[in-house]
Amino acid sequence: MLRPIRILIGKPGLDGHDRGALIIAQGLRDEGMEVIYTGLRQSPAQIVAMAIQEDVDLIGLSCLSGAHMELFPEVVRLLTEQKAEDILVFGGGVIPQEDIPILKQQGIREIFTPGTTIQQTAQFIRQLMKEEKGWEGSLTNSGGAQL
Amino acid sequence: MTHHDRHKSWQEKGEKVRTKTPERKPVFTTHSEIEVEPLYYQHVENVDEKVSFPGEYPYTRGIHPNMYRSRLWTMRQYAGFGSATETNKRFRYLLEQGQTGLSVAFDLPTQIGYDSDDPMSIGEVGKVGVAIDSLEDMERLLAEIPLDRVSTSMTINASAAVLLSMYIVVGEKQGVPASQITGTIQNDILKEYIARGTYIYPPKQSMRLITDIFAYCTEHVPKWNTISISGYHIREAGSTAVQEVAFTLANGMAYVQAAIDAGLEIDKFAPRLSFFFNAHNNFFEEIAKFRAARRIWAGIMKDKFGAKNERSWQLRFHTQTGGSTLTAQQPDNNIVRVTVQALSAVLGGTQSLHTNSRDEALALPTEESARIALRTQQILALESGVADTVDPLGGSYYVEALTDAMEEETNRYLEKIEQLGGAVSAVEQGFMQREIHRVALETQRNIENGTEIVVGMNQYQIENEVQPELLRVDPELGKKQIADLQDLRLRRDNQAVESCLAALQQAASGTENLMPFIIDAVRNYATVGEICHTMRKVFGEYQPY
Numbered sequence: 001m002l003r004p005i006r007i008l009i010g011k012p013g014l015d016g017h018d019r020g021a022l023i024i025a026q027g028l029r030d031e032g033m034e035v036i037y038t039g040l041r042q043s044p045a046q047i048v049a050m051a052i053q054e055d056v057d058l059i060g061l062s063c064l065s066g067a068h069m070e071l072f073p074e075v076v077r078l079l080t081e082q083k084a085e086d087i088l089v090f091g092g093g094v095i096p097q098e099d100i101p102i103l104k105q106q107g108i109r110e111i112f113t114p115g116t117t118i119q120q121t122a123q124f125i126r127q128l129m130k131e132e133k134g135w136e137g138s139l140t141n142s143g144g145a146q147l
Numbered sequence: 148m149t150h151h152d153r154h155k156s157w158q159e160k161g162e163k164v165r166t167k168t169p170e171r172k173p174v175f176t177t178h179s180e181i182e183v184e185p186l187y188y189q190h191v192e193n194v195d196e197k198v199s200f201p202g203e204y205p206y207t208r209g210i211h212p213n214m215y216r217s218r219l220w221t222m223r224q225y226a227g228f229g230s231a232t233e234t235n236k237r238f239r240y241l242l243e244q245g246q247t248g249l250s251v252a253f254d255l256p257t258q259i260g261y262d263s264d265d266p267m268s269i270g271e272v273g274k275v276g277v278a279i280d281s282l283e284d285m286e287r288l289l290a291e292i293p294l295d296r297v298s299t300s301m302t303i304n305a306s307a308a309v310l311l312s313m314y315i316v317v318g319e320k321q322g323v324p325a326s327q328i329t330g331t332i333q334n335d336i337l338k339e340y341i342a343r344g345t346y347i348y349p350p351k352q353s354m355r356l357i358t359d360i361f362a363y364c365t366e367h368v369p370k371w372n373t374i375s376i377s378g379y380h381i382r383e384a385g386s387t388a389v390q391e392v393a394f395t396l397a398n399g400m401a402y403v404q405a406a407i408d409a410g411l412e413i414d415k416f417a418p419r420l421s422f423f424f425n426a427h428n429n430f431f432e433e434i435a436k437f438r439a440a441r442r443i444w445a446g447i448m449k450d451k452f453g454a455k456n457e458r459s460w461q462l463r464f465h466t467q468t469g470g471s472t473l474t475a476q477q478p479d480n481n482i483v484r485v486t487v488q489a490l491s492a493v494l495g496g497t498q499s500l501h502t503n504s505r506d507e508a509l510a511l512p513t514e515e516s517a518r519i520a521l522r523t524q525q526i527l528a529l530e531s532g533v534a535d536t537v538d539p540l541g542g543s544y545y546v547e548a549l550t551d552a553m554e555e556e557t558n559r560y561l562e563k564i565e566q567l568g569g570a571v572s573a574v575e576q577g578f579m580q581r582e583i584h585r586v587a588l589e590t591q592r593n594i595e596n597g598t599e600i601v602v603g604m605n606q607y608q609i610e611n612e613v614q615p616e617l618l619r620v621d622p623e624l625g626k627k628q629i630a631d632l633q634d635l636r637l638r639r640d641n642q643a644v645e646s647c648l649a650a651l652q653q654a655a656s657g658t659e660n661l662m663p664f665i666i667d668a669v670r671n672y673a674t675v676g677e678i679c680h681t682m683r684k685v686f687g688e689y690q691p692y
Contacts, residue, residue: 014255014271016344019384019471022584023591039691040344041259043267065255066510066620070270096510097614114475114508115604117595 002137005129006056010038010047012075015065020092024060027118033125044074052084057129060121061091061108068095068103076107088128092116154188161185177432179387181552187544197442198547201537205445207438207550208538209496210461215534221499222524223300223465227252227277228511229624231287234277238292240514244521249292249330250300250501252276253310258345260306260679264629272625275511276302280632281674285313286320295323299330300375300465300499305347307334308356308662309678312669315368331372331421331465334360337398337570338377340689341579342384347679350571352686356661357402358409361416363662372421374402375465381579382425383471385587388436389553391425393560394570394579396444400561401570403452413452417459426488426495427469433488434540435549437464437495443554443561466492467501473508477603478615481505486523493533494540500524510617632674639672647671648681655685 009025011018018040025037036054038047051059059079061072072091079085091103092112100111110124129135148156175183199205202212211217224241226249227234238249253276256268262280263272272278279285289299294317303310311332318328336353339346346353357374364373378386378395386394399420406416424440426433444462448454468488473481482505489502502520504512512520528534540546567573574580593599600606647668654664661682668678 013269014259014261014267014345015275016255016339017383018344019587023588026584026588027591041267065271066274067270069622074269094509096617096619118591119595 005033005058005125005135005137006036006054007033007058007060007125008036008038008047008051008054008056009060009062010042010050010075011040011062012042012044012047012071013063013065013067014041015063015067016040017064018062020064021062024062024092024118024121028122028125031118031122033122044071044078047075048078048082048084051079051087052082056087057133057135058088058090058125061089063091063093063095066094068093069099072103072108073106080107086133088132090124090128092121157186177388177549178427178429179389179432179553179556181389181432181549181556187548189544194542197551198541204449204457204460205442206461207442208541210441210463210498212537214496214537215493215528216537219528219534220493220497220524221248221298222246222521222528223248223250223499223501224517224521225250225252225300225302225467225501226517227254228275228618229273229277229620230628231277231279231284233624235288235290235292237514237517238288241517241521242292242297244518245525246521248298248300248499251288251302253301253303254278255345257310257675258303258306260309260347260675260683262674262676263625263632265676272628273620278625278628279310279313279675280628281635281672282313282316282669283631283635283672285310285317289314289317289321293323294318294321294328300333301330302333304333304336304339304343304345305353306675306679307332308360308665309669309675311360311368311371312662312666315666316670325368327370328368329370331375332360333377333423334374335377335398335402335423337401337574338380338395340574340691341381341394341398342386342583343377343380346689347683348686349689350575352682353689354402354405354571355409356682358406358411359660359662361406361419362409362411362660364419365411365415369419371419373416373419375421375423376402377423379423379425379467381583382427382469384583385471385590386583387586388427388429388432389556390560390579390582390586392436392440392443392553393557393564395422395424396440396447396557397561397564397570397573399444400447400451403448404569407452413448413454414456414459417448417452417454418456418461421498422462422464424464424466424492424497425469426466426492428472428484428488430487430491431546431549432553433491434495435546435553437466437492437497438538438546438550439553439557440464441496442550443557463498465499465501466495466497468492468503470503470507473503473505474601474604475508476608476612478505478509480603481508482519482523485520486527489523489527490531490533493527494538496538506615506617509615511620513616513618635672635674643671644668644673644677647673648677651678652681652685655682 025035090110201209255271257279376399378391382391441462445460448460504516504520506516651664
């Protein structure tokens with residue numbers, strides 16, 4: 001049976017800008033995915049614990065405060081430490097181009113910057129799920145409303 | 148032909164033209180979904196009463212009789228990053244460049260009441276603003292800045308009482324008494340729950356801190372603006388212009404009511420209330436928004452609350468151009484957006500203005516970008532001539548009609564919020580949050596399906612953009628901040644700190660005004676984290692709905 005993709009959208013650190021996180025959470029739901037949103041002010045440890053508890057496929061991190069270089073890799077590190085490295089991590093926010101290769105080296109699969117569409121994000125997620133987890137769903141909308 | 152006949156004939160001609168050349172859109176609307184007609188021609192009714200004159204109730208045309216002919220708006224660029232010393236350098240640079248007031252951006256730990264070495268602060272120290280842990284940092288921040296001449300706006304909310312206390316004590320040390328210092332604290336907690344996210348305590352306790360500040364300042368810091376009731380962040384979170392005004396004024400009413408309930412006299416504190424709005428892209432709607440906001444507030448203060456002092460009726464406001472309208476793509480285009488937005492604020496009669504820098508969708512602004520942003524204001528003020536007459540758009544058929552429409556729609560929301568039990572209760576029920584999210588999602592959809600055009604982002608893109616040079620906050624600054632803080636804890640009189648904090652804790656459990664206790668603690672170099680944590684023990688922390 002084809003199962004829906006499960007994602008945790010997380011706001012690590014103290015950043016209160018959640019317009020993007022809320023939109024991406026709703027947008028991916030409309031793309032047919034199951035999305036849980038952590039709410040504001042979560043530590044990397046809290047996010048990882050919630051991801052394991054909720055048995056998600058991926059974590060999407062949002063940060064607009066400039067703390068991404070500390071907080072994003074910490075989430076990946078804690079996942080590895082807790083033998084949950086099968087949970088894939090991607091991120092988005094106000095992130096300078098030059099930081100992106102460094103974050104990718106540390107295990108963040110992709111970074112989405114301002115101007116990215118929900119569809120591009122959804123497309124990336126499905127592709128990644130196919131390649132890494134043998135997910136068998138369709139690459140286009142797996143149900144729900146079209147944006 | 149009578150005027151009426153000529154209008155009819157124009158309509159008929161318009162019909163013919165439209166059958167040959169259809170209009171660009173099936174329907175034209177403002178961002179708030181107010182339908183825009185092809186032509187406005189009829190003069191407004193009750194002009195005398197509704198539009199009136201500048202400096203006269205209901206202040207549709209501005210709060211000063213002579214507006215910018217006497218004094219230009221205050222050019223106040225929001226700045227702050229890294230350490231106090233570094234930010235002090237940027238402040239002095241901006242003042243040298245002709246800026247007329249300061250505006251401090253604090254980092255998130257300072258705003259949420261954590262010290263730089265708190266585990267919650269990891270990665271955030273000095274990032275979105277300057278890190279302030281103790282009075283010592285505040286002394287560095289304001290070094291060589293004459294507090295008797297420069298007014299300072301501080302974007303600080305949950306921990307506003309602490310930072311204001313520090314400012315008061317630094318003033319004293321410079322020989323400027325509290326009665327002489329001028330500036331503003333944002334101190335608007337309700338919009339933090341709604342849109343901005345730097346809350347600490349639950350609403351009831353937060354409202355008490357706010358009314359304590361009102362009471363203290365009325366008596367001791369009379370030139371200070373004790374609150375800046377902010378629609379800015381509500382708009383950034385995705386709201387319409389109407390929602391921005393409605394939610395802001397609803398919050399304003401909640402603060403006024405809370406102060407009255409705390410036994411304060413309206414005409415004593417209300418003249419020190421100030422507002423903060425956003426200037427977005429829809430040019431005429433933004434101008435109408437500012438004019439409508441003034442008119443509605445004047446009515447609320449006079450009729451609903453019975454204020455007698457004219458200054459209590461006047462809505463004074465700061466404006467910042469819309470951060471969320473800036474694109475990361477082709478960032479130089481943002482200079483043009485900022486210019487149009489800033490112009491709407493000026494034509495709307497703002498008292499002070501921040502113009503965003505072109506690179507703010509990418510990072511904090513570089514010195515060069517910040518200078519261009521300031522120059523944009525200076526060009527508007529000194530070259531364009533728009534500041535040479537009062538309310539130049541007053542009487543424009545369109546602007547007056549739009550001002551009326553904004554007022555009507557805003558009042559509809561205010562009634563709804565009243566039905567929900569007022570702003571505090573509406574916030575607790577998540578009403579504003581849901582309304583904003585609904586519009587934000589719709590905007591995103593419109594951008595993605597191309598109904599809403601963003602030049603350079605979903606149209607007229609270019610491949611292989613050159614990345615501009617960006618400001619980077621030195622990561623070593625965070626480490627130095629922590630080392631300095633830990634060193635201070637060894638140097639200061641820790642017994643004095645302990646006893647100040649104990650006194651504060653006891654006062655927080657009672658009903659005394661907390662300001663004198665916080666000032667004492669600050670004077671003895673208690674840290675932001677220690678003071679806020681002391682109150683956390685008594686007040687608890689806000690849990691989102």
